[in-house]
Amino acid sequence: MKSLFNSLRASSSFKGMHWLVTGFPYVWLLLFFVVPFLIVLKISFAEAAIAMPPFTDILSYAEQKLTINLNFGNYAYLFEDALYVDAYLGSLKFAAVSTLLCLLLGYPIAYTIARLQPAVRNVLLMLVVLPSWTSLLIRVYAWVGILKDNGFINNFLMWLGVIDQPLQIMYTPVSVYIGIVYAYLPFMVLPLYSNLVKHDVRLLEAASDLGAKPWMTFLTVTLPLSRAGIIAGAMLVFIPAVGEFVIPELLGGPSVLMIGKILWQEFFNNRDWPVASAVAMVMLAILTVPIVLFHHYQARDLEGRR
Amino acid sequence: MNNGPARISKFSYAALIVGFIFLYAPMLSLVIYSFNESRLVTVWAGFSTKWYGELFNDQQIMQAAWRSLQLAAFTATASTILGTLSAIVIVRFKRFRGRTAFTAMITAPLVMPEVITGLSLLLLFVSLGQWIGWPEGRGMHTIWIAHVTFTVAFVNVVISSRLQEMDISLEEAAMDLGANRVKTFFTITLPIISPALISGWLLAFTLSLDDLVVASFVSGPSSTTLPMVVFSSVRLGLSPKINALATILISLVSIAAFIGWWLMWRKERQRLRDIQDITSI
Numbered sequence: 001m002k003s004l005f006n007s008l009r010a011s012s013s014f015k016g017m018h019w020l021v022t023g024f025p026y027v028w029l030l031l032f033f034v035v036p037f038l039i040v041l042k043i044s045f046a047e048a049a050i051a052m053p054p055f056t057d058i059l060s061y062a063e064q065k066l067t068i069n070l071n072f073g074n075y076a077y078l079f080e081d082a083l084y085v086d087a088y089l090g091s092l093k094f095a096a097v098s099t100l101l102c103l104l105l106g107y108p109i110a111y112t113i114a115r116l117q118p119a120v121r122n123v124l125l126m127l128v129v130l131p132s133w134t135s136l137l138i139r140v141y142a143w144v145g146i147l148k149d150n151g152f153i154n155n156f157l158m159w160l161g162v163i164d165q166p167l168q169i170m171y172t173p174v175s176v177y178i179g180i181v182y183a184y185l186p187f188m189v190l191p192l193y194s195n196l197v198k199h200d201v202r203l204l205e206a207a208s209d210l211g212a213k214p215w216m217t218f219l220t221v222t223l224p225l226s227r228a229g230i231i232a233g234a235m236l237v238f239i240p241a242v243g244e245f246v247i248p249e250l251l252g253g254p255s256v257l258m259i260g261k262i263l264w265q266e267f268f269n270n271r272d273w274p275v276a277s278a279v280a281m282v283m284l285a286i287l288t289v290p291i292v293l294f295h296h297y298q299a300r301d302l303e304g305r306r
Numbered sequence: 307m308n309n310g311p312a313r314i315s316k317f318s319y320a321a322l323i324v325g326f327i328f329l330y331a332p333m334l335s336l337v338i339y340s341f342n343e344s345r346l347v348t349v350w351a352g353f354s355t356k357w358y359g360e361l362f363n364d365q366q367i368m369q370a371a372w373r374s375l376q377l378a379a380f381t382a383t384a385s386t387i388l389g390t391l392s393a394i395v396i397v398r399f400k401r402f403r404g405r406t407a408f409t410a411m412i413t414a415p416l417v418m419p420e421v422i423t424g425l426s427l428l429l430l431f432v433s434l435g436q437w438i439g440w441p442e443g444r445g446m447h448t449i450w451i452a453h454v455t456f457t458v459a460f461v462n463v464v465i466s467s468r469l470q471e472m473d474i475s476l477e478e479a480a481m482d483l484g485a486n487r488v489k490t491f492f493t494i495t496l497p498i499i500s501p502a503l504i505s506g507w508l509l510a511f512t513l514s515l516d517d518l519v520v521a522s523f524v525s526g527p528s529s530t531t532l533p534m535v536v537f538s539s540v541r542l543g544l545s546p547k548i549n550a551l552a553t554i555l556i557s558l559v560s561i562a563a564f565i566g567w568w569l570m571w572r573k574e575r576q577r578l579r580d581i582q583d584i585t586s587i
Contacts (some may be wrong), residue, residue: 021394025458026404026408032451032454033415053432112318141335145336146332152348155348185325186544217473245420245519264519268522285338295413
């Protein structure tokens, strides 16, 4: 009887601790990650007003009646004005092309590192990650000095005599692509590496023993096996790149339309919080599919399922 | 498993070299031109360290730097605690109600665009202020909450992967010998995963120190962080002072990375020596 009581008490204290360990991060994320989205959704249906905070309340209680004033005008506005549609399409294009470029550059890097000796691997991997431990802002700033009209590239090419007029690279889509690929390359290499390093080299040997050319082996064995790494890396680049603000702001001129920049301007320059909220909600809706895809692979990885 | 080096083509080496030049050339250019005499960042006019002097005399930058360092330390500490708890939940508690929602909440911040995170947290703080009177205004405390929220996902990844690799029989042995779960955690689990705690802490620290977008949304009038000062200066054009700041940052990160590598290397060498000792007996 006593032992039964003891084990009951032990299990209940164990349960209590479970609750505590789970509850603390759970409540934090619920309050500071999930609830904010509901509030953004709510405010996207409000109207801008000259007040503090600068929007109308969508719930009003007067004469013992609760009325909800949903204003769909913000969303209608986004689809009427070509600026927003172009900015969404522009962001998707910039993010997609940059993701592809990151993959083309990052795959050979990850592949090569994964095939080297373990001691060398760790050093090279650290060197890939190291730049992202310094500041993004400062690394993007470095490209301003390189790309601008009297920057290093133009000075060098003019000194060589290849060109006599500076090339306009800064404030064009090219400089934005360079910036995004540069900033996000480590996020492509890391998941690719951790996938590729687990491959069994004997599979490659078997393929070549059976007469496959190296390129054939790569296309039929390595590439299909690394699918999970490609998807994780691509999502880690694509999703944040769609909402990128710093890179188009510093490297792209006024002609480069990206939705992160538009959201920033709506919020800080126009002080139109409801439209900024609607911009964010539509962006989130567009990103739902990639986020779910990313979560699917990431959750599998986190839980150690292979 | 991939144990030995396989054949590596010339193309692979070329890709590696091009990749590293691409990653490091811009940073190298920042470092070189921080020692430039001229105010014009891209024209070399002789060696000088005067921009470092100007940097340290810039009160606005120095105050913002000190504020950002404190913020990053507080963020990293809270984020490591929350990240450890959530890693235990993810790796060890396989079945509980709401688990799917939990994994979604802990992975989504990894990719969430910063403008969305920043805007949504600001609107939360404003609404909470209206409903319950807290937070009254915005400042370091609201930036701290925002930074903990987005860094915890990254810390969770680092600690989860360490927790997965760990040999669970060590915990079981401790509990068989009579230690309860709390004692087992603090005497067995925590020391084993401590390298991951340190890298998680450092990762959260650098993420917080680097953040411009989220902080711009949720900061108050007297809480301008270092990236905000750098951003407004960079917007006006190139400045050798920013190059000097970048050089200091790059040096610090490089030194930290070297120490980390050296500790790992020493541990690995010790392990090899132990194995040799055992086999030679």
